[in-house]
Amino acid sequence: MEAFDDLLDHSDCYIEQFEHKLPHRGPAETRKCGHSACEPHTIKYYGTGDDPEAVGDYCMVCFGIYLEIWPDKTLKQSYEEKQGA
Ligand SMILES: [Zn+2]
Numbered sequence: 001m002e003a004f005d006d007l008l009d010h011s012d013c014y015i016e017q018f019e020h021k022l023p024h025r026g027p028a029e030t031r032k033c034g035h036s037a038c039e040p041h042t043i044k045y046y047g048t049g050d051d052p053e054a055v056g057d058y059c060m061v062c063f064g065i066y067l068e069i070w071p072d073k074t075l076k077q078s079y080e081e082k083q084g085a
């Protein structure tokens, strides 16, 4: 499986432009935020109940920005560095 994934071009995953720890896996798909992200770099947002429209799959960067939850600290750091640049 791993060897197969190495052959895939992950440049279409939005997370690829940032430094990250969690490896890509599988093809990237367009998520609710409008970015393409592969499965491990996508987080499902279940909402708070008062905004059913917001429920859906988001790339890890948008999820982190909106909810300030970053499962990948390396990604968070890289994102913040790019914002500050
Ligand atoms: Zn990815």
Ligand SMILES: [Zn+2]
Residues within 6 Å of the ligand: 014, 033, 034, 035, 058, 059, 060, 061, 062, 063
């Ligand atoms: Zn996004």
